[in-house]
Amino acid sequence: xxxxxxxxxxxxxxxxxxxxxxxxxxxxxxxxxxxxxxxxxxxxxxxxxxxxxxxxxxxxxxxxxxxxxxxxxxxxxxxxxxxxxxxxxxxxxxxxxxxxxxxxxxxxxxxxxxxxxxxxxxxxxxxxxxxxxxxxxxxxxxxxxxxxxxxxxxxxxxxxxxxxxxxxxxxxxxxxxxxxxxxxxxxxxxxxxxxxxxxxxxxxxxxxxxxxxxxxxxxxxxxxxxxxxxxxxxxxxxxxxxxxxxxxxxxxxxxxxxxxxxxxxxxxxxx
Numbered sequence: 001x002x003x004x005x006x007x008x009x010x011x012x013x014x015x016x017x018x019x020x021x022x023x024x025x026x027x028x029x030x031x032x033x034x035x036x037x038x039x040x041x042x043x044x045x046x047x048x049x050x051x052x053x054x055x056x057x058x059x060x061x062x063x064x065x066x067x068x069x070x071x072x073x074x075x076x077x078x079x080x081x082x083x084x085x086x087x088x089x090x091x092x093x094x095x096x097x098x099x100x101x102x103x104x105x106x107x108x109x110x111x112x113x114x115x116x117x118x119x120x121x122x123x124x125x126x127x128x129x130x131x132x133x134x135x136x137x138x139x140x141x142x143x144x145x146x147x148x149x150x151x152x153x154x155x156x157x158x159x160x161x162x163x164x165x166x167x168x169x170x171x172x173x174x175x176x177x178x179x180x181x182x183x184x185x186x187x188x189x190x191x192x193x194x195x196x197x198x199x200x201x202x203x204x205x206x207x208x209x210x211x212x213x214x215x216x217x218x219x220x221x222x223x224x225x226x227x228x229x230x231x232x233x234x235x236x237x238x239x240x241x242x243x244x245x246x247x248x249x250x251x252x253x254x255x256x257x258x259x260x261x262x263x264x265x266x267x268x269x270x271x
Contacts, residue, residue, distance in 0.1 A: 006136065009144050012151075015095035019143075021136050023048075024084035032079045035072075036216075036250045039209040041096040041107070041200070042069040043089045043114065045130050045139075049082030053111065066114045066127045068096070070107030071200035073209070075251040087130070087139050089147075093165045093206055094157045097198040099150045104200035118150075160187060161194050164203055173211030174235040177203045211235070212249050215242060219254055227254055 002023040008016040017040060032054065045066050052060040054077040063078070071093075097104055100117050115123035126146055133139045167180050180203075181187055195203050215234040231242035246254050 004136070006140060009148070012144060012147060015092055015098055015151075016147075017090045017092055017095075019087065019089055019136075019140055021087050022084060024080060026080075026082040030080050032077045034075050034077055034251065036075045037072045037209045038213060039071070039093055039206055041071060041091045041093070041104070043067070043091070043096070043143075044069065045087045045127065046085075047087070047131060048085030049080065051084070051086075052079040052081060053077075054079070063111055064113040066123065066130070067111040068107060068114060068117060069111050070104060070109065071206075072109050073201060073205060073249070074109070075249065087136065089143060093169075093199050094162050097157050097161075099147060103197040105196045108200040157198050158194050160191055161198050164191060164195070165199070165206070168203070168207050168210050172214040172234065173207040173209070175207075177207075208245060209249065212245060215246065215254075216257075219257065230254070 002021075004021050006019040006021075007013070008019065026049070043066075044063075046063060051063045053063050054060045060079070102117065113123070114126070117123075118126070126142070129142045130139050133142055164177070164180055167175055177188065177191065178185065181191065192202060195201070195206070199206060201209075211234055215230050215236070218230045218233060227242065228239045231239045234242065236242040236245070243253060246252075246257075250257060
C-alpha cells in the first residue's frame with residue numbers, strides 16, 4: 001500500500017488539511033476495510049478499479065468515481081474490486097462549506113457525486129482533467145485552480161462556526177459549547193443551526209469525533225501505556241466512557257482495533 005499526503009496552497013491551507021493519494025495492488029483476496037469518522041469532509045476521485053461500499057453485511061453499492069463524503073458518525077466498510085488508485089482532498093470541518101451552496105447536513109453520512117454539487121458539465125470537465133493528469137502533482141494543480149475559482153464565487157463560513165471549530169480542535173474536543181459561548185449564551189441556538197448547515201453535524205458530535213481522534217493517535221503511536229492512561233490523556237471521564245465512545249464511532253473495542261486486518265487503511269490515515 002502506498003499512501004502519501006501533500007500540503008495545500010497557502011491560500012487554501014486554512015480550509016484544507018491535506019491532499020492524499022492511495023495506491024494498492026490488486027489482490028486475489030481483497031479485505032474489507034473499516035472507515036471510521038474523523039470529523040473531516042473528503043472530495044475523492046477514483047482512477048483505479050471500482051470500490052464497493054457496503055450498506056449491510058452482504059449488500060453493497062459501487063462508490064461514484066468522483067464524490068464528496070460528508071461528515072460521518074458511524075463506521076462503514078469498503079472493499080476494492082481490484083487495483084486501487086485514488087486521490088482525495090481532506091477538508092477541515094468548516095472548509096468545504098466555502099465551496100458549495102447546499103446545506104452540509106444534506107451530505108452527512110453518504111457519498112454524493114460531485115455533479116450533484118457543481119453541475120454536470122463542470123463536474124465532468126473536472127473529472128476528465130483529473131483522469132488525464134500525468135501525476136499527482138498535476139492533479140493538485142488542477143483541483144487547486146478549481147477550488148480557488150469556486151472560493152471567489154461562494155459565501156464564506158460564519159465566524160461563529162469557524163471560531164467554535166477552532167476551539168474544539170485546539171482543545172482536542174475537550175471544551176464545552178457553553179464554555180465557548182460563555183460571553184453570549186443566547187447564540188447557542190444560532191450556532192446549532194449554522195453548524196448543521198455549514199459543518200453537517202452538531203458541535204457536540206464534532207467535539208466527540210475530534211476527541212476520539214486524539215485517543216486513536218495515542219493508541220496507534222503506542223504512547224499510551226494503557227487504555228486507562230489514554231482515556232485520562234484524552235480527558236474522558238473514565239476508561240468505560242472512552243471504550244463506549246470508541247465502539248460508537250469505530251464499531252469495535254480499542255484492543256480489537258489494533259492489528260485488525262480490516263483496520264489497515266484507517267490505521268494508515270491516523271498515523
